[in-house]
Amino acid sequence: MLGSNATPAAIGRTCIGLWLLALVGCSDPPEDPEVAHAIIGPSGGLLTSTDGVLTLAIPPGALEEDVELFIRRSGEPPGVYGQAYVVRPNPVLLYDASITIRQELPDDPTGLAVGAIDIDDYEADRGRWEPLPVLRIDPEAKLVSGLDDGISVFYALLDDAEPSAATTTTTTSGGTSSTTTTTTTTTGDDPTTAGDQTTGNTDPTTGAADESTSTGDTTGASAVGYADDVEPILEASCSCHIDGVEAGLSLLDGHANLVDVPSTQVPALDRIEPGSPEDSYLWHKLHDTHASVGGTGNPMPAPVGGLAAGSLAIIEAWILDGAVP
Numbered sequence: 001m002l003g004s005n006a007t008p009a010a011i012g013r014t015c016i017g018l019w020l021l022a023l024v025g026c027s028d029p030p031e032d033p034e035v036a037h038a039i040i041g042p043s044g045g046l047l048t049s050t051d052g053v054l055t056l057a058i059p060p061g062a063l064e065e066d067v068e069l070f071i072r073r074s075g076e077p078p079g080v081y082g083q084a085y086v087v088r089p090n091p092v093l094l095y096d097a098s099i100t101i102r103q104e105l106p107d108d109p110t111g112l113a114v115g116a117i118d119i120d121d122y123e124a125d126r127g128r129w130e131p132l133p134v135l136r137i138d139p140e141a142k143l144v145s146g147l148d149d150g151i152s153v154f155y156a157l158l159d160d161a162e163p164s165a166a167t168t169t170t171t172t173s174g175g176t177s178s179t180t181t182t183t184t185t186t187t188g189d190d191p192t193t194a195g196d197q198t199t200g201n202t203d204p205t206t207g208a209a210d211e212s213t214s215t216g217d218t219t220g221a222s223a224v225g226y227a228d229d230v231e232p233i234l235e236a237s238c239s240c241h242i243d244g245v246e247a248g249l250s251l252l253d254g255h256a257n258l259v260d261v262p263s264t265q266v267p268a269l270d271r272i273e274p275g276s277p278e279d280s281y282l283w284h285k286l287h288d289t290h291a292s293v294g295g296t297g298n299p300m301p302a303p304v305g306g307l308a309a310g311s312l313a314i315i316e317a318w319i320l321d322g323a324v325p
Helices: 012-024 119-123 226-237 254-258 281-287 309-320
Strands: 036-040 045-048 054-058 067-074 084-088 092-102 113-117 134-138 143-150 154-158 167-173 176-182 184-187 190-193
Touching: 036 045, 045 067, 045 309, 054 067, 054 309, 092 113, 092 154, 092 309, 113 119, 113 143, 226 254, 226 309, 281 309
Parallel strands: 134 167
Antiparallel strands: 036 067, 045 054, 054 092, 067 084, 084 154, 092 143, 113 154, 134 143, 167 176, 184 190
């Protein structure tokens, strides 16, 4: 097992500082093919590393002004499962960002978490890997996601993290998915498992945990819901499915017509598969990747030329959270 408390070498700070200076000192976007960058502002947005492994999903309202963020692979911090990434700059957020790592996972998902190194600790020579509160572990989709209340300077996958937050683990066997949610609490430096405070089960039709007996505290932003967060986006942009029933899809009763409902164009894929954007046909339509899964026609929403990055981030977070009503 690899150590989540490994301390990165202090000498790397100079190299990272020079790299950032070289990037932000230019008026044109950086040409380095290893560097991913995007300007994300109050409307939120997504940024994914050039190899597709690390994704930062910043929700609307988390940033008060536009920030140009950069990601590249890093070999500096030791003691991680796979590749580490450096991100600059490192703003504090008003709402938690969703940090997702997509890569090959070990056979045993126990102890998996997205690891982060805080910028203030790093610059004070106290930097060490800390596991983020876990949102989701999905061995079938090869992804682990967590919540961060700021943009950390390093991210990587840890494989020996102590449970530190509500964790949703999804497994697939024989075409049937099951989801288990557990909650833990931490006192001082001793994480103690509090047991399954949501009864350990989810609603099989929505993927949402039974909240009637939940006693755990939540941190950061609450789960994204269809009625409050997603429906306003679709109603504002998808008039063909409000005023009519384009392609057999009516959004007048949107949640019931989207979640766990086979799509018309690719019946093998549900319109929305809770917990899995990659298996959700609507997600592919919104990203213009529907042809890659056998779909046809125009991307959605065709009349307005696609959704803003912040809106896509909200919909992705909703699906990952279980596509709850």
